Amino acid sequence: MKAIGIVCSPRRNGNSEVLVREVLNAVVDGAAKVLRPNEMKIRGCQGCYACKEKGRCVVEDDMQELYREIEEADIVVFGTPIYMYGVASQFKVVLDRLFAFLGSAPDFKSSLPKGKRAALVVSQGYEDAQEYSAHIAQMKESLRVVGFDEVKTLVASGLNELGEAAKRPSLVQEAQMLGRALRSA
Numbered sequence: 001m002k003a004i005g006i007v008c009s010p011r012r013n014g015n016s017e018v019l020v021r022e023v024l025n026a027v028v029d030g031a032a033k034v035l036r037p038n039e040m041k042i043r044g045c046q047g048c049y050a051c052k053e054k055g056r057c058v059v060e061d062d063m064q065e066l067y068r069e070i071e072e073a074d075i076v077v078f079g080t081p082i083y084m085y086g087v088a089s090q091f092k093v094v095l096d097r098l099f100a101f102l103g104s105a106p107d108f109k110s111s112l113p114k115g116k117r118a119a120l121v122v123s124q125g126y127e128d129a130q131e132y133s134a135h136i137a138q139m140k141e142s143l144r145v146v147g148f149d150e151v152k153t154l155v156a157s158g159l160n161e162l163g164e165a166a167k168r169p170s171l172v173q174e175a176q177m178l179g180r181a182l183r184s185a
Contacts, residue, residue: 001183003027003075005034006066008091012036015123015165016079019156019175023077023119026179035066037090042066045096051103055111063097070098075117075182078143082124082132087139095139098146110147117182118148121175122155123165129157150185154178 005024009016017034024032040062050058057063070076080091087095102108120140124132136153143151156171165171 001028001075002073003032003077003182004069004073005032005077005079006094007034007036008038008078008080008088008094009036009123010038010088010090011081011162013163014081015156015159015163016081016121018163018165019121019123019154019171020077020079022172022175023121023154023179023182026176027075027077027183033069035069037062037066037094040065042093042097044093045099049103051100057097057100057103059097063094066094066097067100070116071113074115075119076148077119077121077179077182079121079123080139082122082126082135085132086135087122091139095142095146098143101146110145112147114149116148117150117152117185118143119152119154119178119182121178122153123159124155124157125160127158129155131157152178152182 003024005020007017007020042063043059043061080087101110101112140151
């Protein structure tokens, strides 16, 4: 089983990354690959629909690596913080570019192989875990539409310090339980 993490936070070792790593550690024994879009050169979707014509995204940048990794993985764990009442821009760019999996298939059905599972790990400073639930539900549904058969979520609220999630045993345990659920599904 191959699992990867896509940490869409601009902060290395931040709360999103801490929790994504905990999920991954519970999914696979050993190190899982973690990709950081903030450290990659990824342009926004150009809305050109070339993916519909060519069968793939024609924008040649580091997103091509993410496409390959996602296609090869059984489980993809996305991590993003909430910034300015929404997911981090790095996640939104990746999500928009995942449209290529829809555009490259007839009738906008996903070209992703069946059976892929995903998790969306969201960290936020706001204490109320339900505060951004509608927005998080929209991102979860977007991942499902892109072609993930199952998308689980973990919302980690009240995190305002870098790496604070690692100091909350109940939150670490919740991330590990999510990883075990993804593994056994």
